[in-house]
Amino acid sequence: MSARMIADKTVKVILFASAIVSILIVLAIGFFIFRESIQAWSEIGVGDILFKTVWRPGQDQYGILAMIVGSVSVTLGAILLGVPLALGCAIFLAEIAPAGVQAVVRPAVQLLAGIPSVVYGLFGMVILVPLVRKLNVPGNSGYGLLAASIVLAVMILPTIASVAEDAIRAVPENYRHGSLALGATKWQTITKVVLPAGKSGIIAGVILGVGRALGETMAMIMVIGNSVIMPQPLSDNPLTFFLSQARTLTGNIAVEINYATGVHESALFATGVVLFGLIMIVNASARWIIRGQKFIEKAN
Amino acid sequence: MKNISKSVFLVVSLILVAAMVAACGGSSTPGAPVSDPSGGNSTVTVSGSTTVQPLAEKLAEAFMTENTGVRIDVQGGGSSVGVKAAGEGTSDIGMASREIKESELIEFPNLKIIVIARDGIAIVSHPDVNVGDLTIEQVRDIFSGKITNWKDLGGEDQNIIIVSREEGSGTRGAFEEMVMGEDALIAATAILQPSNGSVRTTVSTTPYAIGYMSFGYLDETVKPISIDGVAPTEPNAADGSYPIVRPLNMLTNGEPAGMVKAFLDFILSEAGQKLVVEDGYIPVK
Numbered sequence: 001m002s003a004r005m006i007a008d009k010t011v012k013v014i015l016f017a018s019a020i021v022s023i024l025i026v027l028a029i030g031f032f033i034f035r036e037s038i039q040a041w042s043e044i045g046v047g048d049i050l051f052k053t054v055w056r057p058g059q060d061q062y063g064i065l066a067m068i069v070g071s072v073s074v075t076l077g078a079i080l081l082g083v084p085l086a087l088g089c090a091i092f093l094a095e096i097a098p099a100g101v102q103a104v105v106r107p108a109v110q111l112l113a114g115i116p117s118v119v120y121g122l123f124g125m126v127i128l129v130p131l132v133r134k135l136n137v138p139g140n141s142g143y144g145l146l147a148a149s150i151v152l153a154v155m156i157l158p159t160i161a162s163v164a165e166d167a168i169r170a171v172p173e174n175y176r177h178g179s180l181a182l183g184a185t186k187w188q189t190i191t192k193v194v195l196p197a198g199k200s201g202i203i204a205g206v207i208l209g210v211g212r213a214l215g216e217t218m219a220m221i222m223v224i225g226n227s228v229i230m231p232q233p234l235s236d237n238p239l240t241f242f243l244s245q246a247r248t249l250t251g252n253i254a255v256e257i258n259y260a261t262g263v264h265e266s267a268l269f270a271t272g273v274v275l276f277g278l279i280m281i282v283n284a285s286a287r288w289i290i291r292g293q294k295f296i297e298k299a300n
Numbered sequence: 301m302k303n304i305s306k307s308v309f310l311v312v313s314l315i316l317v318a319a320m321v322a323a324c325g326g327s328s329t330p331g332a333p334v335s336d337p338s339g340g341n342s343t344v345t346v347s348g349s350t351t352v353q354p355l356a357e358k359l360a361e362a363f364m365t366e367n368t369g370v371r372i373d374v375q376g377g378g379s380s381v382g383v384k385a386a387g388e389g390t391s392d393i394g395m396a397s398r399e400i401k402e403s404e405l406i407e408f409p410n411l412k413i414i415v416i417a418r419d420g421i422a423i424v425s426h427p428d429v430n431v432g433d434l435t436i437e438q439v440r441d442i443f444s445g446k447i448t449n450w451k452d453l454g455g456e457d458q459n460i461i462i463v464s465r466e467e468g469s470g471t472r473g474a475f476e477e478m479v480m481g482e483d484a485l486i487a488a489t490a491i492l493q494p495s496n497g498s499v500r501t502t503v504s505t506t507p508y509a510i511g512y513m514s515f516g517y518l519d520e521t522v523k524p525i526s527i528d529g530v531a532p533t534e535p536n537a538a539d540g541s542y543p544i545v546r547p548l549n550m551l552t553n554g555e556p557a558g559m560v561k562a563f564l565d566f567i568l569s570e571a572g573q574k575l576v577v578e579d580g581y582i583p584v585k
Contacts, residue, residue, distance in 0.1 A: 054488075056467070056485065057467045057468065058467060058476070059485070125501075126505075129505075130505065133506070133507075138459050139459050139489075141461045141491060141506055141509070142506065143491050143502075143506075221494065222498075225491040225492070226466065226491065226492035226493070226494075227488060227489055227490055227491060227492060228488055228492075229488045229489055245489065245491060247492075255466045255492065255494050256466055256467055256468055258376075258377055258378045258381060258468070259377075259378040259379070259380045259381065259466070259467065259468025259469060260380070260468060261380050261381075261384055264467075264468070
């Protein structure tokens with residue numbers, strides 16, 4: 001074997017090993033989290049953990065349903081607020097903004113992704129929570145789903161905006177030309193042709209945002225109140241649902257792991273397993289949708 | 301291609317099995333007695349309650365200036381971690397800011413408890429709340445969610461916002477033990493914050509909020525509430541008239557020896573207890 005071939009082989013082996021290591025790390029993390037949680041699943045019971053709403057480790061009650069609902073609600077709130085914003089941003093960057101404006105807006109949006117989450121939390125705690133408290137509803141403390149959803153909406157904006165922008169750019173140019181040639185306005189072209197064509201990519205971006213939102217921890221602890229209650233409207237108006245305090249799955253782990261021993265500790269790992277499962281489902285569906293998109297592109 | 305993926309699978313599963321065996325075999329046996337945790341070593345590790353931590357750091361600093369060549373590492377983690385760390389021998393000294401539970405004494409029968417100071421827990425409210433005095437029963441009813449409006453206590457017609465610590469916190473444990481008693485539970489609607497400092501921030505910025513914290517964290521941003529007419533001050537706690545007072549404990553597994561003993565003796569000495577007073581706690585000697 002010549003020296004060049006040996007070098008070539010070596011590089012191949014090293015690259016292959018790096019790929020294997022990342023798979024191993026994921027498997028190992030999943031395995032250890034699950035192993036640590038076995039005690040909780042067997043001693044408390046799968047049904048009691050997943051479907052009971054009372055979490056009082058001092059009284060040996062370990063239901064995480066309220067936290068699952070909390071995580072899902074705050075993610076839903078963030079999607080409602082964040083997706084229109086991110087989508088508007090993506091359409092503007094891909095279709096409307098001249099190059100000069102793009103050069104300013106795009107880095108600015110991406111900068112949002114670089115701000116540490118504790119800074120978002122601080123901003124939420126000092127600025128947003130007092131603002132939300134001004135809403136005159138009895139029992140409104142300012143801490144809760146609304147403040148958390150706003151913070152989260154801003155945090156997932158760069159993820160969704162950049163993936164959606166790529167998806168919009170991937171729509172073949174002749175689609176636009178065809179639409180414009182038929183007499184459609186630019187806005188009609190965007191809403192009736194470009195967005196439907198890039199739909200699956202945009203949805204994939206939203207799902208990636210969902211994954212990011214589910215996993216957010218520090219900022220949530222600081223603004224959501226961390227009370228273990230099923231979120232519910234504070235008054236007759238169903239919208240006051242979002243003024244309710246809540247706790248997320250991530251927050252549950254982060255707030256209590258320092259103190260936990262025995263079953264309590266294991267139950268926190270079980271919380272981690274549930275979170276891991278949720279995020280895996282979300283990411284898998286994003287991949288599935290992105291693959292669908294690639295398929296369409298190839299067919300064209 | 302098939303062969304490669306097969307061998308990859310084999311390698312992956314082999315490594316996983318190896319990791320599993322290593323992890324299971326490597327775990328230490330809890331509760332094994334450690335006769336001399338310091339072992340003549342010049343590093344002493346201390347971990348546990350975040351309430352005791354700042355005081356322990358100051359004590360360690362003073363001790364290290366007197367005894368050069370000795371290192372004392374102080375870490376947080378919480379009271380339960382402190383008990384566990386001392387019991388399992390992962391730290392030379394554990395810190396706990398509450399009484400040691402019976403279940404913990406059964407798990408770690410060799411624990412030696414040294415009370416290094418006492419600390420009052422103050423009930424505090426947002427400065428604008430115009431209720432300044434409560435009974436223990438009223439405090440219990442507020443935190444259990446029985447009383448939900450300040451007007452029932454002679455204040456404004458406004459909902460009470462409860463701020464508490466998270467499960468497992470020593471301050472919460474002591475509060476539950478001394479105020480809530482056996483049956484009453486802290487209401488699920490309480491806002492939970494993970495430290496004394498963030499409880500203070502939340503109470504001071506949220507109108508009509510009530511919370512509790514260690515005396516050491518009291519400042520002018522929150523309003524202390526008297527219990528049965530007795531203000532939460534150190535003299536009142538020291539003479540026994542203020543009712544919500546807890547011990548700050550240091551724990552060792554078995555009789556302390558060597559540097560660990562020297563450090564604990566220093567804490568209980570006149571110089572050490574002076575630092576206790578300086579930090580706003582009540583001395584034990």
